[in-house]
Amino acid sequence: MRSRSTLALMGLLIASLVHAENFTEANTDRAKALIDAAVAAHGGDAMMEDLRTLVVKTRTVNYSVDQSRGTEAPWDTSINDSVDVIDIENSVFVNHAKGTGGGFENHNRTIINGEESYQLDYRAGTVAGIAEPDFATTSGPFVRVTPALLIRTLKEREANAHFLGETRIDGTDYNVVGFSMTVGPAISLYLEKGTNLLRRSERVFPGFGLVEYRFDDYETRNEVPYNRSFTLYLNGDVNLEREIKSLSVNVPIEDYLAVPEKFVAIPEVQPDPLSRQELSEGVWLIGGNGTYAMFVDMGDYIFAAGGTAGIPDRIDSLREVVGDKPLRYGMMTHHHFDHVLGVPAYEEEGATVIAATDHERIVRRAAASGETLDIQLVDDKFVLENDARRVEIVDIGPTAHTEHLLVAWLPEEGILFEADHFAMPAAGPVPPAVTSTKTFAKALEKQGFKVKLIASAHSAKPGTPEDLARALQTEEFQARR
Ligand SMILES: [Zn+2]
Structure with missing residues (x-):
């Protein structure tokens, strides 16, 4: 009885192996024939050898x-x-x-x-x-x-x-x-x-x-x-x-x-591994490989700004210095897909996601559970303040890049976090300002911010007002010659 069922099973196995082999072979042969026909249609030797x-x-x-x-x-x-x-x-x-x-x-x-x-x-x-x-x-x-x-x-x-x-x-x-x-x-x-x-x-x-x-x-x-x-x-x-x-x-x-x-x-572009810089006491810029977020210790909780790739790793790095202090707010600068990737990470932390009112649909769409996402919408300004710190979340749009742009502004420290408008290069001189940077500079002036440091979602290196001024003054290389 036992040997018979084993034999039957072996027979089945052999049959399926033979079938699989035939199937693979037949498929490979068919692919090769189609590839040869495509090569002939696309010029044959003229394409394979003479080009x-x-x-x-x-x-x-x-x-x-x-x-x-x-x-x-x-x-x-x-x-x-x-x-x-x-x-x-x-x-x-x-x-x-x-x-x-x-x-x-x-x-x-x-x-x-x-x-x-x-x-x-x-x-x-x-x-x-x-x-x-x-x-x-x-x-x-x-x-x-x-x-x-x-x-x-x-x-x-x-x-x-x-x-x-x-x-x-x-x-x-x-x-x-x-x-x-x-x-x-x-x-x-x-x-x-x-x-x-x-x-x-x-x-x-x-x-x-x-x-x-x-x-x-x-x-x-x-x-x-x-x-x-x-x-x-x-x-x-x-x-x-x-x-x-x-x-x-x-x-x-x-x-x-x-x-x-x-x-x-x-200098050559160097690899940019995950790193954490303390911009001021309790204010960190954490990121690597072209994307960065800013975290602010508000005393009994953490405020985060920026939603680019890799937010979970940036939060892990933050935990090394703040322990398990709750991350209560995560601010999305704007609606572009590479700037809302972090929504699910903040959602998992149980944080309230801060976004421009106009960007609600996109931010909810980026969440794991859009309908239940805890969201704080901002029209012009939203302020977080306690004895420890004041953070102003301000819509400085429209700019040449987006109709609404939320920045995080720390008036005491003079630190501003933004995305896509002014990123310092890793090495070399500050390049001539693009239109996006020009409209950003005008918006800062209009707000009257006395900025000391501009941290950006796409740069490891915060810029100073002097850097921004230099970008605005620098002519394009062709125009200089
Ligand atoms: Zn953008």
């Missing part, structure tokens, strides 16, 4: 979904002009970008070229070396939106590719193949049946959502089809539209690798 360099100039319109000045559509748009340069054989990549948006102006170039790798800031006129240049990570975003390069990468990595299925969208039939690049989440590629051209791709970011790319118009150059535009959808909404202004194949790229003369060398 050496690409220089692509683009104009991108970005729709700032949930990152606009207001909390609802229509969203603010920003425009970015870019040049991407890749030398596949030598693992060289350059991105030169100039744009405006969210009250910021940017003009930068990143050069990944082995030991000659640099980060250039054209507004400040500074150049910093890149200690650990990473070709795959830096070129990844360009490769993902350039079908010829994406299909090449797919072919190179076909060992980890899978056939995911067939689907029909808006009357077009697709085979879908999934694979992973060296960095980032898995990508699903939608290959149009018949032409075998890449028409769509998608990736899922946990906690963020679905990112889709669509490639609708191909033009053949040097036997390889290149897209003339693409659209990026974020959770179904248009987030980015890019037009390819020009594309050059197998041209020399040396000109893009040179650092322009008169640029001032500044």
